[in-house]
Amino acid sequence: MEPTPYRIAVGGRFxxxxxxxxxxxxxxxxxxxxxxxxATIEDLIFVFYMLALAQYWxxxxxxxxxxxxxxxxxxxxxxxxxFALTVMAxxxxxxxxxxxxxxxxxLALPTxxxxxxxxxAYFAIGTWVVAEVYxxxxxxxxxxxxxxxxxxxxxxxxxxxxxxxxxxxxxxxTSAARDMILYWTALALAAGTILAVYLxxxxxxxxxxxxxRDSEPAAASAGVDNFRTKLAVYVATAAGTGMVGAxxxxxxxxxxPDSAFAVLDWTAYVILIVVIGGIGTIEGxxxxxxxxxxxxxxxxxxxxxxxxxxxxxxxxxxxxxPRGIWGYVSERTNLVLFxxxxxxIGPGKDA
Numbered sequence: 185m186e187p188t189p190y191r192i193a194v195g196g197r198f199x200x201x202x203x204x205x206x207x208x209x210x211x212x213x214x215x216x217x218x219x220x221x222x223a224t225i226e227d228l229i230f231v232f233y234m235l236a237l238a239q240y241w242x243x244x245x246x247x248x249x250x251x252x253x254x255x256x257x258x259x260x261x262x263x264x265x266x267f268a269l270t271v272m273a274x275x276x277x278x279x280x281x282x283x284x285x286x287x288x289x290x291l292a293l294p295t296x297x298x299x300x301x302x303x304x305a306y307f308a309i310g311t312w313v314v315a316e317v318y319x320x321x322x323x324x325x326x327x328x329x330x331x332x333x334x335x336x337x338x339x340x341x342x343x344x345x346x347x348x349x350x351x352x353x354x355x356x357x358t359s360a361a362r363d364m365i366l367y368w369t370a371l372a373l374a375a376g377t378i379l380a381v382y383l384x385x386x387x388x389x390x391x392x393x394x395x396x397r398d399s400e401p402a403a404a405s406a407g408v409d410n411f412r413t414k415l416a417v418y419v420a421t422a423a424g425t426g427m428v429g430a431x432x433x434x435x436x437x438x439x440x441p442d443s444a445f446a447v448l449d450w451t452a453y454v455i456l457i458v459v460i461g462g463i464g465t466i467e468g469x470x471x472x473x474x475x476x477x478x479x480x481x482x483x484x485x486x487x488x489x490x491x492x493x494x495x496x497x498x499x500x501x502x503x504x505x506p507r508g509i510w511g512y513v514s515e516r517t518n519l520v521l522f523x524x525x526x527x528x529i530g531p532g533k534d535a
Contacts, residue, residue, distance in 0.1 A: 202522060216367075222360055225367045226363060228371075233373065233431055234473050234476065235473045236373050236424065236428045237425060237428055238454050238458050238461075238473055240381075242468065242469050244417060244421045245458070247397055248396060248397065248413070248414050248417045249400075249414075252451075253311055253452075254299075254311025254314050255421075255425055256446060256451050260315070260429060260450075262284045262285060262425065263433035264439065265283065265430060268328065269283055271328070271337070277345075278365075278369065281434065285426040285430065288425065289420070291422075296418050298310070300415070300418075319441045320441075323441040331440070333438060334438070336437040341362060344365050346365045347365055350364045350365060366435050369431055385524040386524055392413045393413060393417065396413060453476065456476065457469055458508075460498060461473070465511060465514070468509070472509070476494075479493070
């Protein structure tokens with residue numbers, strides 16, 4: 185009898201446990217609006233959309249090696265497309281969220297052909313410049329308020345698909361029902377983002393990304409098309425970020441160029457979340473967004489001291505735990521909740 189040949193395995197015991205725990209947590213989160221207060225729902229919407237933004241940036245920078253400081257371009261694009269599609273085209277906001285993401289992805293193509301001519305620090309600055317160009321362009325859009333911005337009319341925010349169903353089922357007011365619909369949408373985006381990133385990294389495209397991150401010349405010599413792989417990731421993250429941006433400004437119901445394309449809110453904070461949690465891991469942004477939320481909840485009232493403490497924490501982590509909180513824990517415990525590394529399994533051995 186011939187021995188079982190060697191094989192490559194990706195999953196493992198902890199991966200199965202993570203799937204079960206994730207399914208249980210997701211079920212609890214789906215049911216949460218039935219008994220949670222409105223303030224809790226609004227806080228969780230914030231946590232979910234910041235988590236989705238962090239996962240997209242982490243995929244872009246932590247795996248593809250594309251350090252962008254201009255992702256606010258696609259947050260703003262998504263927000264403005266939501267307003268255009270609902271106010272000017274009369275579409276339902278939930279449909280507009282999906283279309284806004286698609287439009288952001290399409291506009292990422294010409295953007296990529298500009299910024300991909302740069303590398304390293306020049307690429308990072310180039311993405312920031314592109315975001316500023318978008319901000320200036322949308323500041324000229326008079327139909328959507330120009331430089332001062334505009335608000336969504338109540339007939340749009342109060343007629344989101346599912347509001348009537350939530351009102352009847354939970355016996356709540358329109359505003360509370362709207363928050364429930366936005367909560368479930370944010371939860372779907374966050375959970376869908378984590379799942380999509382996990383599946384990408386487990387696929388051959390994820391293997392190509394890992395090769396590019398380690399060495400682009402070596403990846404190219406192994407047959408990886410570096411440009412097409414990075415372009416696909418850039419466009420995918422732009423589309424996802426655009427959908428999140430549309431959701432953000434559906435919840436806020438008001439948009440302006442300065443807020444929609446703010447580098448601090450939509451890129452700097454996201455980078456901090458990923459750095460604190462652990463860049464290059466799926467678990468890292470989850471840990472990072474929880475830390476960021478609690479710091480903001482308890483320290484935001486201290487004004488500039490809050491930003492000083494947040495920056496000091498990021499510096500300390502970069503000095504003493506360069507791979508972030510999760511990286512520090514994982515190195516010492518060998519714990520991996522989302523297994524994506526390939527392992528060579530010998531004959532007769534389990535994954």
